[in-house]
Amino acid sequence: MAKAAHVSETPATALLRQHGVAFTEHPYEYVEHGGATHSADVLGFDPFAVVKTLVMQDQDAKPLIVLMHGNRKVSTKNLARQIGAKSVEPCAPEVANRHSGFLVGGTSPFGTRRAMPVYIEQTILELPRIAINGGRRGYLIGIDPQVCVQLLGAKPVQCAIDL
Numbered sequence: 757m758a759k760a761a762h763v764s765e766t767p768a769t770a771l772l773r774q775h776g777v778a779f780t781e782h783p784y785e786y787v788e789h790g791g792a793t794h795s796a797d798v799l800g801f802d803p804f805a806v807v808k809t810l811v812m813q814d815q816d817a818k819p820l821i822v823l824m825h826g827n828r829k830v831s832t833k834n835l836a837r838q839i840g841a842k843s844v845e846p847c848a849p850e851v852a853n854r855h856s857g858f859l860v861g862g863t864s865p866f867g868t869r870r871a872m873p874v875y876i877e878q879t880i881l882e883l884p885r886i887a888i889n890g891g892r893r894g895y896l897i898g899i900d901p902q903v904c905v906q907l908l909g910a911k912p913v914q915c916a917i918d919l
Contacts, residue, residue: 760888765893767857767867772899775907779897782887786861786894787883792826795896799887803827806896807880807888809863811872813854814841821865823876823888823904828916835915839875862893865908878912 760868763878765773772793784798796803806826813819814836822830838845846852849860857869865874865888880886890897904910 757884766864766895766906768864768889769867770783771867771898771907772897772903773873777899777907778901779853779890781890781915782896782898784894784896785882788861793914795800795887795894798825801887801896805883805886807886807901809856809865809889811856812844813847813851813862814839815843819847819851819870819872820844821868821874822874822913822915823865823874823880823910825880825916827919829919830876831915831917835875835880835913838915839873839911858889858891862889862891862895864889864891864897865910867891874893874904874908874910875913875915876910877899877916878914879916881905881912 780798792808793803796806803826808824810822817883832844852886856867857865887896887898
């Protein structure tokens with residue numbers, strides 16, 4: 757029996773299917789520390805349209821998710837100011853894994869283990885489609901970025917800085 761290019765269900769894809777969200781599947785060969793630029797290269801996507809899911813925390817160690825363009829990074833100062841926090845910093849990988857229920861490199865904002873506030877770089881919402889992690893390393897899904905607002909209540913922020 758030939759194996760299809762279909763990837764088995766993840767908590768992220770289960771949530772999207774449950775809400776009737778259409779998405780495309782884009783499996784690729786995962787490379788440790790390859791990041792969004794690697795997946796964009798391999799899949800032939802614009803890194804600006806490949807969205808990273810970053811698990812961060814505020815000064816009280818409360819977790820939050822930031823959705824950022826694959827070829828930009830987060831200005832934690834700007835983000836903290838916009839969300840009313842004293843400071844924001846990335847979570848250590850093991851802490852991020854615990855909060856999200858996903859392995860770093862395979863973190864999706866959909867179907868996380870615990871509910872966290874989600875912030876999305878405003879310019880992502882202007883794109884017609886984005887590629888975002890589907891809940892497994894080496895697996896992106898293509899969706900309308902508005903789904904992030906509709907399903908996750910993602911709040912737009914302006915905190916992108918060039919790499």
